[in-house]
Every structure is written in structure tokens, then in C-alpha cells.
Amino acid sequence: MALALAGLIGxxxxxxxxxxxxxxxQITGGNATQPSSDEAQREHRxxxxxxxxxxxxxxxxELKPRW
Incomplete structure (x- = not known):
């Protein structure tokens, strides 16, 4: 019973x-941080x-092991 209640709460x-x-x-428009044009995307990359x-x-x- 307790397990079912914990699952329901989760x-x-x-x-x-x-x-x-x-x-x-939906409030932020979904992709507010990504540039819109191809040129802006290229500059960002x-x-x-x-x-x-x-x-x-x-x-x-040179890679050296830490052990």
C-alpha cells in the first residue's frame, strides 16, 4: 500500500x-536562445x-595515468 502511494506521489x-x-x-517562445538567421547561427557556432x-x-x- 505504501509503495503504491509513493509511486502515485512520484x-x-x-x-x-x-x-x-x-x-x-511556451512563455519564452521555445527557442529564445538560438539565433534565427543562417548567418547568425554560423557566427554563433x-x-x-x-x-x-x-x-x-x-x-x-602526453596523457599520463593518475594512479
Whole structure:
């Protein structure tokens, strides 16, 4: 009986959390953080993946185990 009650409470909590998440997506428009045009998306990708141009990473670094 207690297990069934705990399952019902967990299901209700999960359903209410999902409803709250869906409501917040509808309020913000769903994709408010993503750029809309192709040019803006390209600039966003370049900025995110560009890294530090001053850092030389061609040689790499030897991997050493920590044990």
C-alpha cells in the first residue's frame, strides 16, 4: 500500500514538473536562445567552437595515468 502511494506521489510530482516546463517553454517562445538567421547561427557556432587563437595546440600533451 505504501509503495503504491509513493509511486502515485512520484507520478504526480513528475507530471506537474513536466507541465511547468512546458508552460515555461511556451512563455519564452521555445527557442529564445538560438539565433534565427543562417548567418547568425554560423557566427554563433564559430564563436562557440573557435577556442583561443593565441594558444598553440598542435603538439598536444602526453596523457599520463593518475594512479
Amino acid at each position: 507520478f504526480a510530482a513528475g507530471a506537474s514538473w513536466m507541465k511547468w516546463q512546458m508552460a515555461s517553454v 564559430e564563436k562557440f567552437f573557435s577556442g583561443d587563437p593565441e594558444r598553440d595546440v598542435r603538439g598536444g600533451q
